[in-house]
Amino acid sequence: MNDHSRNIHAAPRPVIRQLDDAAINRIAAGEVVERPASAVKELVENAIDAGARRIAIDIADGGKTLIRVTDDGCGMTAEDLPQALARHATSKIDGSDLLDIRSFGFRGEALPSLGAVGRLTIQSRAEGSDAAEIAVAAGIVSPAKPCALTRGTVVTLRDLFYATPARLKFLRTDRAESQAIGEVVRRLAMAEPAVGFTLRDVSGGGEGRVTFRAEPLSGDLFAALEERLGQVMGRDFVQNALPLDAERDGVRLTGLAALPTYSRGSAVAQHLFVNGRPVRDRMLLGALRAAYRDVLPRDRHPAAALFLDCAPERVDVNVHPAKSEVRFRDAGTVRGLIVSGLRHALAGAGHRAATTVAGVALGAARPEPVAPRVYQMDRPSPAARAAVYTAQAPGFAEMQDAWSARAVEPAAEPAPADPAPAPQETHPLGAARGQVHGTYIIAQTTDGMVIVDQHAAHERLVYERLKRQMDDSGIAAQALLIPEIVSLSNGDRALLLEAADDLARLGLGIEPFGGDAVAVHETPALLGEVDAEALLRDVLDELSDGGTSELVRERLDAILSRVACHGSVRAGRQMRAEEMNALLREMEATPRSGQCNHGRPTWVELRLSDIEKLFGRT
Incomplete structure (x- = not known):
């Protein structure tokens, strides 16, 4: 026996004692x-x-x-x-x-x-x-x-x-x-x-x-909640948020979720509650991010206050000393409810964009004071103003033809006896009145004006159209000439095979290949040439983390977004009046058209009262 062994056996045996x-x-x-x-x-x-x-x-x-x-x-x-x-x-x-x-x-x-x-x-x-x-x-x-x-x-x-x-x-x-x-x-x-x-x-x-x-609030529960959220998170949040009320398999989701254009630079405005208990749960936060996946850029975070209610026996709150995390008996149902409920609300918002976008625009447009205030006694007399206006009139009249921003093209033939009716300004996004810098559409509404980024708006419209087509006809799969064999652990292999039907609908075909391996015989055609093993391992990571796989669909959505970008109206292209009005009408009818594929606003509304303030016409 060596010295080291003797020292180990000579050490005193630790005594188990009761702490006071x-x-x-x-x-x-x-x-x-x-x-x-x-x-x-x-x-x-x-x-x-x-x-x-x-x-x-x-x-x-x-x-x-x-x-x-x-x-x-x-x-x-x-x-x-x-x-x-x-x-x-x-x-x-x-x-x-x-x-x-x-x-x-x-x-x-x-x-x-x-x-x-x-x-x-x-x-x-x-x-x-x-x-x-x-x-x-x-x-x-x-x-x-x-x-x-x-x-x-x-x-x-x-x-x-x-x-x-x-x-x-x-x-x-x-x-x-x-x-x-x-x-x-x-x-x-x-x-x-x-x-x-x-x-x-x-x-x-x-x-x-x-x-x-x-202060304590009473009355209708949702009205009280909305008022309290306004007190805590600010009126801007409530004004730019969408109400939620969805239920699935005995789990109910309520609360408010902000429009994508009312996003934050960090996750500080994300609040989750389970049976009234504030929690910070990774699964729930992941579902919130997934719901906003294709309407927010990676560096922006949604703002939301989500309340989940279910029978107490369906959730375990005794899994963390501070009770800040919970464990659901059926986590997939809860995650699916959050994702589907939020996406439904965002789609229902249509072309809405955050009102704070207009505030930022007005702040940028507000001129800096460059001269001292002119008081009433310093203003020119009515006769002097009339003389100035008379002097300016000819020049202004000459500019009208050469510098008009009207979008109507020169008529090659005399106008018909019954001209087409003018676009209605009563539409939510108004009627197109012109185009500036070949990029922005100016539309007039009943009480203000709308500025539309034509490329960003059309990009979202094309993207949503492509997604609908993909959903209608399914995701085409391309068969591999030689199936790729991927070796996995027993647990990973079982997890993948359990989700095989769902993956097949996304164009990823797998089947058991004996032992601990699976054979990949189909991959989504839109992905082109793909590393099947790397794709499988990424899908496994998501299955292990969230219980469902959105990764393949997310990659397909990313490709569709790029296709939509290249197939959209480019900045700098001159558009006819009917084209611009058609774009506005399609925006009003398309879900999530208030922001482009990268989460930026597609349009800004300026109220007439706000514009008048810029020129001191109050």
Whole structure:
């Protein structure tokens, strides 16, 4: 036996020992309370579960020195308070069915965890009982005692992580922690429109300043939700969003999803809720991205607030310590509902584009002040203005023929006795009045004007036409002269063969080839010469991640988009009036025509009132 072996056998055997409650609570706090925002989330969720209708949150120094949550919920008695601080003690469930969870909290870990790493005080009063107070610091609980409180509960957490000072080093600046708390409160406010929320920063003492306020809303549920989303995400979002209401196999999807032209540079405006619980779930976020796949460029992100509701037993919320992720019993149904529901809403939006596009255009067009304001006494007299107009009239009259932007071509023959009726301005995109720089169509509407990028608009129209043709006639497959044999693991091979029928409809034909291999005998004809093994492995990655394969279709869509680009009206081409009006009418009838294949707007509307402001005609 060598020295190394003797040293191993000489090492003492590790002893298994039971940790004390203080250590257990500190470990639990590390999982549940990551930062001050986590503590705020747990306390506010407790208030909502208690039936509160108004919740006030006060914080100081980013929540590091003070977090106080006050609610008007059902409250607790003096006998309840010690139980509330015991591990795994809760009023939310009885433990018989962990899948039948209808509340935010259910583990009974939050309060004892917070008491283990900070100084926690709870004051509460239940109806018909006297108010009582209990305190815990670093896991040491004081006896309950009477206090003064009219109703509800006040939970005060001071000096978070003072009992575990190493955790303080991992916290960010007060400003960053305050922003994280604000985001948590706003997401919970979106989930509960009937509850009023007030977030106040009291750093430095005094009354502090209110950083967020949302009054409780009543009435129609969707109207209340829309109003609350306007309070939280802004009126622009609501004005440029599409309502959602779809159902499939007992799962319902509601909420608002923004038009593609109202996109963001990051995913900060994506909010997902499952049975009212805010979540950040990869599968759900992936479905949201997939729904916007061919209407947004890769560097833009959709804005949406999506609410999924289903029976509690169909979703497991007990898969993450912070309950921010969920697992569905039938993830494919949920993903398909999100993708189809959003795509249906986007198609129904037709030619709509975000109103913010017009605001950007007006901002770019607004002239910079170059001269001091002219006051009334400095204006020229009416006689002087008349003389100037008379002097200018001949020159302007001469310009009309040579410089007109009218799109009517010179008539080769005398006009017929009954000319064709002029295009109607009552159409949503109006009637074409001219073309500038061979690129932009100017159309007049009943109360303003529309500027259309002719190439971008026609590109989307051709793309949608090609996709319809592909859907009608199916995706043609090209047979390989010699099938390509691809070796896979047993799991990957089974996954691919299970999806073989779906892949065949997309032009990818596979069949088992004995052992752990499959034979690829057909590939989509539109893809041309393709590396079948690389394609299969990409499809496998998507099947493993999402459960369905959209990758082949996505590649085909990308090729159709390029074909549409080359087959569209090019910038610089002069168009006749009837061509321009036909383009406008087709845009009005085509889904997703408000943005081109790359996610840019195809048209901008300027209201007459906005144009008049540019020229001071208010």
